[in-house]
Amino acid sequence: MTFRARHLLGIEQLTPEDIRAVLDLSDRYVELSRRTIKHSDALAGMTQINMFFEASTRTQSSFELAGKRLGADVMNMSVAHSSVKKGETLIDTALTLNAMHPDLLVVRHPASGAVNLLAEKVNCAVLNAGDGRHEHPTQALLDALTIRRAKGRIQRLTVAICGDIAHSRVARSNLILLGKMENRIRLIGPPTLMPTGVAEFGCEVHDDMAAGLEGADVVMMLRLQKERMDGGFIPSEREYYHRYGLDAEKLANAKPDAIVMHPGPMNRGVEIDGELADDINRSVIQDQVEMGVAVRMACMDLLAQNLRAERGRAATGGLYA
């Protein structure tokens, strides 16, 4: 086993071997999840707290289900509506939770780096479920698993990531992961939605969708993050759809067997044509949701193993280290 991390804060800290270890274990959890009895005891007796400082349905329920299938006691906290409103700081909230002895803390926060800060203050494993515009590691891992299962490999592919790159943590994490696994990456979107310094990222940048999709194996669409924008990045949604919305005509530029991905939730008719999203021959969007649960099970299992080993070493004074 190569996966040695204490926390899962981002893809940046993972090696290609770590990534492969997560994907291999995830494959086994996909099988488990397809059975009628979907239960393992990997996290039995452990406490998992999902702390979401930002509203989320999909990610939170995915983490909740993953924890429950592994036998953990799962608690959900929607911090967005509680003590933060009363002026409590992030660190105080973290310390309060820490005193309840959780083993796994799943955190989403609207500020980049907030999860890193929190991880410094608690003595359990922390999983980043999305921090600001920084990283969303489990999303990139589930995307990688989806690609690997659809394409048979996760290297030497041409992957086009399209849309609102600037505001997307999903794009950051995918960019890093796909780069580590030696894929060719293209970023497609209007220049206003490209992060600055993008030229130094080591990927191709296109503002023309047709040219960018040429010969792509994977087309990853991103959600237009209306809530994360402070206005005026695009003239209108209809112009955006005309130029960057994925439809059958634009997709024809990609390879005939190219798959279409979207992290959800989709804005149908803004970044993706509704019919295409539902086309089971091209779209793997539903698969992504399924892989999400398996990947999160794998990540929590691996972190729990490391946590147990660490606590064991501490208890024996390093005798059996």
Added chain:
Amino acid sequence: MTTLHFANARLIDPEALTDAPGSLSVSGGHIAAISGTAPKGARVIDCGGKCLAPGIVDWGVKVGEPGERHRESFRSAGLAAAAGGVTTLIARPDTLPAIDTPELLEFVTRRAAEAAPVRIRHMAALTKGREGREMTEIGFLRDVGAVAFTDCDHVVTDTRVLARALIYARGLGALVVGHPQDADLSHGASATSGKFASLRGLPAAPALAERIGLDRDLGMVELTGARYHADQITTARALPALARAKANGLDVTAGVSIHHLTLNEFDVGDYRTFFKLSPPLRSEEDRKAVVAAVADGLIDVISSMHTPQDEESKRLPFEEAAAGAVALETLLPAAMRLFHAGALSLPQLFRAMALNPARRLGLAQGRLATGAPADLVLFDPDAPFLLDRAKLRSKSKNTPFDGQRMEGRVLATFVAGKQVFGEVC
């Protein structure tokens, strides 16, 4: 008043740009003689070959009075200044409330004189409440001692208001300090645009926001003929605009903070909020260009931009954390990094830290010359130490240099010939 004689010193003269062995006598709070032997009855201080330079004139220090005394008081700032070799501290008006009336200015002037062992002079706000709508009573404020007028990091965006304030200030010969930043482009930013900020997912402003802000300010100076100082020039691409303005004879000077000369954006690392500054740290290319601009005199002033922040306002996610760092005590050791790196000589450093700011503000300090005030710092540029932020005299401990190896220590500080810090004498 006692007479002092500093023997066996290494004199750093920022005016003549010399660094040579010598001696210096002080009498009646002023420098009485350079070189020569000890006058009769003088207390002789053997400097042991260490450096003697004019005390630092630190332009742009935030003291928390009134309003935020838990972050810094005149007493704690004064002690920190003395320990850092700062003999004149130029305080900023970005207090709570802003220093925008002569009554308030008189109050802080009195508080400062009572509490601090070093000289403290004050800047006043350029507009009421630093809101950018109505100019303050520039005449009255000048009468009670304001050395310059500034809204600090609140940029006056209304050019009509700014033009009137600048013209009015020109009529009185008052100096206006601007913060060259385009307010809209830099709104909400906590980093400089580029690969690093993008990968960290931080809201960022382009480095050019500074040039755009400076260009506007220089246009306003050309329009009004005002005396203008840019508080911080931190990017390479702002420098040609500054050079052009100076060549065209505009009455313009510029400063930079010690942090922008010694750190770059990568120091932020894993969201370390003690490295969050305003303006944000820049690229290494920018840092080098700005150091070179100080060396050739294009940038006139180095200051600490001392900004005390309590622990709570820094223990937050990066984009929510407060900006600024304390630096009164670390200004000189950090400046020694530039000296040891061969980027700037000691006389060049003291030209930027003492002579130029004093001159620009119309103060007699900053010189090693007969008749000048005996505000002096004795320091060892080579003494190594490990910086422990808990030992800083500032009430706030937010220094980016915590735990770092520094070289250069203040041995003693004198204000008007009176020792305010150190043990040697």
